[in-house]
Structure formats: C-alpha cells, structure tokens
Amino acid sequence: xxTVAVVAAGKTPFGAFADRDLRSLAVEAGVKCLKNGHVSPTxxxxxxxxxxxxxxxxxxxxxxxxISSAIGIRDVPSTRFExxxxxxxxxxxxxxxxxxxxxxxxxxxxxVEKMTSQPTARVTxxxxxxxxxxxxxxxxxxxxxxxxxxxxxxxxxxxxTREHLAAVAVKNHANGALNPDAHMRKVITMxxxxxxxxxxxxxxxxxCSLISxxxxxxxxxxxxxxxxxxxxxxxxxxxxxxxxFLALDQKADITTFPxxxxxxxxxxxxxxxxxxxxxxxxxxxxxxxxxxxxxxxxGFVDKGCGGPYEASGATARTGEKPIxxxxxxxxxxxxxxxxxxxxxxxxxxQIRGEAGDMQLKRHSLGLAQNLGGSxxxxxxxxxGNV
Amino acid sequence: xxxxxxxxxVVYLAPEAFASxxxxxxxxxxxxxxxxxxxxxxxxxxxxDDRVEQVETREGVPFxxxxx
Numbered sequence: 311x312x313t314v315a316v317v318a319a320g321k322t323p324f325g326a327f328a329d330r331d332l333r334s335l336a337v338e339a340g341v342k343c344l345k346n347g348h349v350s351p352t353x354x355x356x357x358x359x360x361x362x363x364x365x366x367x368x369x370x371x372x373x374x375x376x377i378s379s380a381i382g383i384r385d386v387p388s389t390r391f392e393x394x395x396x397x398x399x400x401x402x403x404x405x406x407x408x409x410x411x412x413x414x415x416x417x418x419x420x421x422v423e424k425m426t427s428q429p430t431a432r433v434t435x436x437x438x439x440x441x442x443x444x445x446x447x448x449x450x451x452x453x454x455x456x457x458x459x460x461x462x463x464x465x466x467x468x469x470x471t472r473e474h475l476a477a478v479a480v481k482n483h484a485n486g487a488l489n490p491d492a493h494m495r496k497v498i499t500m501x502x503x504x505x506x507x508x509x510x511x512x513x514x515x516x517x518c519s520l521i522s523x524x525x526x527x528x529x530x531x532x533x534x535x536x537x538x539x540x541x542x543x544x545x546x547x548x549x550x551x552x553x554x555f556l557a558l559d560q561k562a563d564i565t566t567f568p569x570x571x572x573x574x575x576x577x578x579x580x581x582x583x584x585x586x587x588x589x590x591x592x593x594x595x596x597x598x599x600x601x602x603x604x605x606x607x608x609g610f611v612d613k614g615c616g617g618p619y620e621a622s623g624a625t626a627r628t629g630e631k632p633i634x635x636x637x638x639x640x641x642x643x644x645x646x647x648x649x650x651x652x653x654x655x656x657x658x659x660q661i662r663g664e665a666g667d668m669q670l671k672r673h674s675l676g677l678a679q680n681l682g683g684s685x686x687x688x689x690x691x692x693x694g695n696v
Numbered sequence: 697x698x699x700x701x702x703x704x705x706v707v708y709l710a711p712e713a714f715a716s717x718x719x720x721x722x723x724x725x726x727x728x729x730x731x732x733x734x735x736x737x738x739x740x741x742x743x744x745d746d747r748v749e750q751v752e753t754r755e756g757v758p759f760x761x762x763x764x
Contacts, residue, residue: 430709431709431710431711431712431715432711432712434709434710434711435711435712435713438711445733445734446734448755448756448757449722449734449735449736449757449758450707450710450714450717450720450722450736450757451707451722451734452707452709452710452711454707454709455705455707455722458705458707459703459704459705459722459724460703462703462704462705462744463702463703463744466703466744507708508706508708508719509708509709510705510706510707510708510709511705511706511708512705513705557734558724558734559724559732559733559734560732564703564724
C-alpha cells in the first residue's frame with residue numbers, strides 16, 4: 311500500500327447563501343483546491359463526491375459528473391458517495407483506498423450540501439431519512455430526538471448534566487467566533503444555552519448544529535508525487551470506515567457508537583499512535599451530546615467521563631486536548647455532505663500552521679471523526695506532518 | 697404487552713406529518729424478551745425505567761401508556 315498525502319485543500323465559507331446553488335458551491339471549492347495545488351482539472355484521474363441529499367434538497371440527481379464536468383474534469387470516473395452525514399468522509403476513505411492501492415495518482419474529493427432553500431420542517435424530514443424509516447422515524451423520531459434519547463440515557467447512566475452539554479456549545483461558539491468561514495460567529499453564554507427553547511428534550515436550540523450551505527475539497531496523491539506539488543504535504547497516517555445498525559432500538563447500548571470505536575481502533579493501529587498522542591481533533595458535534603460520546607468512543611476519556619471533561623476546559627483551544635477548535639458543526643455550520651471533507655481541510659490547515667487566529671500551539675498530529683446518522687456510519691482519519 | 701422505558705424524549709420541532717402532535721413523547725422500550733421497540737406515549741409523560749403497556753397500534757407504530 312502506498313503512502314497517501316493531501317496536496318491541497320479548498321472550501322467555501324459555510325452559511326445560508328440564498329443566491330448560491332449546489333453546483334456553484336461545489337465548483338468553487340473544487341476549483342480553489344486545484345488552484346491551491348497547482349493542478350489543472352485535466353490532470354485529475356478520478357472525482358469522488360460526498361453528498362447526502364442533494365436530490366431531495368434541490369431535485370438534481372447524478373451529481374458527481376454534474377459537478378466535475380463544470381470544474382473541467384473530463385472523461386474520468388466521477389461518483390457520488392452517500393453515507394448520511396459521513397458522506398464526504400466516506401468519499402475521502404474510498405479515494406484514499408484507490409490512491410493507496412495504486413489505481414490513481416491524482417484524485418479530487420469534494421463534499422457539498424445546499425440545505426437552506428427548504429423550510430426547517432422539510433429539512434428535518436429530509437434529515438430523518440438517515441434514520442430507519444420503517445420504525446423509529448415512522449414513530450415520529452427526528453434527528454434531534456434520536457440524539458436527545460442518547461443524551462437522556464447518557465445522563466441516566468453516567469450523571470451527565472444539561473450544563474455539561476451546554477459547556478460544549480459555549481466552547482464551540484467561542485471557537486467559531488475566531489473562524490472567518492464559520493456560519494455563526496457568535497459567542498454565547500452558559501445562561502443563553504440553558505435558557506434556549508427546547509427542540510427535543512433534553513436538547514435545546516444551542517445543543518443543535520446548524521442548517522447550512524457549503525462545500526469543501528481536498529486533493530490526494532501518493533506521497534512521492536505530492537512532493538512535486540507542495541512543500542507541505544499532509545500525510546494520511548491512518549484511516550478507517552465502519553458501520554452499524556441504523557435504528558437506535560437495534561443497539562445494545564445507545565450511549566456508545568460501535569462504528570466509531572471500530573473505525574478509531576483501526577485508524578490508530580494503522581497510524582501506530584494512541585488516543586493520548588493525538589494533539590487536536592475535529593469531531594462530529596451534530597449535537598452537543600455527540601461530541602461527548604465521540605471523545606469517549608475515540609478513547610480521549612473513559613466512558614461516561616466526557617461531560618465533566620468538557621466542563622473542565624480540557625477541550626478548549628487552550629486545553630490539553632483541543633476539540634473542534636474551528637467551532638465544529640455547532641458554530642462553523644453543518645452542510646451535511648460537506649462536513650467530512652471540511653473537517654479534513656481544517657486539520658490540514660492546522661498541521662500546516664496556516665490556521666490564522668485559530669492556530670493551535672501543538673498541531674502536528676490531528677484526528678477527524680465524521681459520523682453518519684445516529685452512528686450507522688463512521689470515518690476516522692488521522693493526519694500528520696511528513 | 698408491557699415493557700420498560702429504556703429512554704425517552706419530548707419532541708417540539710417536527711416534520712409536517714407530526715406537526716399537529718407537538719409536543720409529543722417518543723420512547724424506546726425494552727420488551728420482556730429483551731428486544732427493543734420505538735414508539736409513542738399517550739397520556740402522562742414517562743421517564744426511564746417506568747413501566748408501560750401497549751394500548752394501540754397506529755399505522756404500525758406502537759403507542760404505550762404508563763401503568764399504575
């Protein structure tokens with residue numbers, strides 16, 4: 311297997327952009343990425359697209375060649391990957407696999423979602439399609455409610471409190487305020503988080519990530535070729551994807567995601583590192599409780615200790631293990647299909663020391679965790695300096 | 697059929713199909729044979745470990761009520 315590196319990254323700001331359509335966002339990210347990598351579209355040997363629900367949000371199907379042809383990529387394989395909120399993480403995993411196996415030497419991976427053209431009730435309905443529609447969704451579950459049931463159980467088993475959840479929101483909003491590309495650059499207080507309106511108890515407005523538009527792209531090459539295009543190739547040290555049941559009621563214990571644990575374990579083994587070695591991480595905080603469960607399943611803290619760890623400040627920018635220093639899905643925004651690759655763009659920018667106001671002190675080994683649905687898909691990537 | 701509440705939530709923001717029911721309580725219950733089901737609550741709100749019984753089924757969705 312060949313060593314694979316990210317040569318370049320490019321993304322759009324995240325937000326609600328009434329004047330932008332899905333394709334223009336994806337093309338902007340893709341073109342920026344190629345330009346940053348000094349690569350022409352005709353050099354791209356395959357295009358991997360992550361997108362969750364473009365056809366439902368916009369009516370357009372057959373999205374990968376719809377986008378790649380507009381970037382100027384012609385003739386080559388161009389395919390869309392769908393794994394709910396882990397769609398572009400999954401596209402990245404499969405692109406990595408193809409480059410590592412020697413199939414291609416230059417691959418563009420992009421993720422995109424255009425969500426804000428639909429009213430919130432319709433967005434909720436589309437997102438619910440990532441759950442099991444034969445059971446839990448038919449019963450009236452929404453995505454916030456699935457994570458609310460996880461939160462309730464986590465509170466019951468481990469004593470996690472609403473204040474622990476709110477600490478995640480306050481921290482991620484403080485981080486996002488430093489991010490020029492974030493959807494909501496707004497500092498919030500603990501009181502605001504605790505007194506917001508309920509969405510699905512015990513989750514309130516500030517426990518939920520944002521409905522956003524946006525796109526992100528990265529360019530992959532084998533490491534030896536990457537050095538011809540950049541002085542700062544960022545190596546993919548470990549990566550894995552894992553899967554599980556869609557329905558929460560099929561899981562033995564809903565306070566943990568086996569797909570996250572499996573993907574993490576394989577990625578750590580491949581990279582030859584331990585959770586303690588990871589200096590910073592972007593994790594999938596679609597809801598505040600998801601960040602708490604993530605840091606436990608990734609092995610950063612013992613099971614059940616995620617809430618107090620968050621409240622202690624350990625995951626702040628200045629803490630021992632900065633988590634979501636970009637603001638995470640909570641503040642940066644969550645254009646579902648773009649999120650996985652956007653996390654990787656942010657990790658690459660940190661590792662290269664190009665994160666501006668968001669730059670962390672220790673930034674040579676980072677991890678991204680991209681979750682699909684309520685844990686049925688997960689991709690964990692470990693990236694590092696060469 | 698009786699069951700025990702494994703987890704629950706009260707939904708305030710719902711898709712159009714359920715908008716007229718808001719706020720409503722969704723539960724995952726553990727049946728006596730150990731398997732789990734997702735359903736809805738009628739009447740009083742329930743909490744984890746409460747006992748419930750299935751009182752009806754609507755379009756394949758089990759509805760439960762707290763047992764006294």
